[in-house]
Amino acid sequence: xxxxxxxxxxxxxxxxxxxxxxxxxxxxxxxxxxxxxxxxxxxxxxxxxxxxxxxxxxxxxxxxxxxxxxxxxxxxxxxxxxxxxxxxxxxxxxxxxxxxxxxxxxxxxxxxxxx
Amino acid sequence: xxxxxxxxxxxxxxxxxxxxxxxxxxxxxxxxxxxxxxxxxxxxxxxxxxxxxxxxxxxxxxxxxxxxxxxxxxxxxxxxxxxxxxxxxxxxxxxxxxxxxxxxxxxxxxxx
Numbered sequence: 001x002x003x004x005x006x007x008x009x010x011x012x013x014x015x016x017x018x019x020x021x022x023x024x025x026x027x028x029x030x031x032x033x034x035x036x037x038x039x040x041x042x043x044x045x046x047x048x049x050x051x052x053x054x055x056x057x058x059x060x061x062x063x064x065x066x067x068x069x070x071x072x073x074x075x076x077x078x079x080x081x082x083x084x085x086x087x088x089x090x091x092x093x094x095x096x097x098x099x100x101x102x103x104x105x106x107x108x109x110x111x112x113x114x115x
Numbered sequence: 116x117x118x119x120x121x122x123x124x125x126x127x128x129x130x131x132x133x134x135x136x137x138x139x140x141x142x143x144x145x146x147x148x149x150x151x152x153x154x155x156x157x158x159x160x161x162x163x164x165x166x167x168x169x170x171x172x173x174x175x176x177x178x179x180x181x182x183x184x185x186x187x188x189x190x191x192x193x194x195x196x197x198x199x200x201x202x203x204x205x206x207x208x209x210x211x212x213x214x215x216x217x218x219x220x221x222x223x224x225x226x227x
Contacts, residue, residue, distance in 0.1 A: 004157075031213060040219070041219075042203075042217050042218065042219040042220060043158075043203070043217045045214060048213065048214065050213050058214070090157050090158075092157070094213075102146065102148075102207040102213075102215060103148060103160045103163055104158075104160070104205075104215065105160070106157030106158050106159070107157050108155075108156055108157050109155075109156070109157050
């Protein structure tokens with residue numbers, strides 16, 4: 001049981017390049033999330049998916065797109081990377097069990113640098 | 116806009132000391148969670164509190180939810196170097212239960 005996995009762990013991009021961050025969970029969770037974490041800014045929600053086939057914008061969606069490929073996988077795409085997108089990106093998932101109060105389970109993160 | 120303010124922002128103490136960190140809001144939350152994040156890793160859930168006045172203990176960690184469900188505290192007794200990390204609080208409410216409201220965290224360093 002791996003929980004939430006993310007690839008890659010580290011990535012360096014040049015301005016204007018594109019890339020996709022991959023996330024998968026094996027907990028049969030319905031909801032999945034993408035966050036970015038920056039010093040002094042905390043965790044900010046980029047996009048989330050309440051269930052397979054649905055996606056919604058979070059606080060900071062500009063410059064990103066997402067795909068909920070199936071129940072397990074939720075990818076984040078940067079179409080044209082900018083230095084402002086240098087950050088640590090976390091994927092998280094949340095189940096829907098009785099007595100579960102919205103706890104989220106996080107992956108190990110992807111450290112992205114855009115030069 | 117709901118906000119969660121955490122204090123202090125940074126805390127550096129010696130092993131064996133006690134400490135309390137706070138998570139405050141002017142808004143009411145239906146539940147509040149505490150996470151710990153170690154360097155280079157994602158946040159890990161420590162506890163969820165859901166009832167006003169609730170106290171939960173996790174070994175040397177004591178979590179309290181305020182009576183009005185607007186604030187919470189985390190008290191660590193006899194801190195150890197393994198407690199070092201970023202402590203985040205996050206709240207949810209019945210109006211939008213898919214998303215959490217996050218505090219900025221308290222960065223704790225416990226020196227041997």
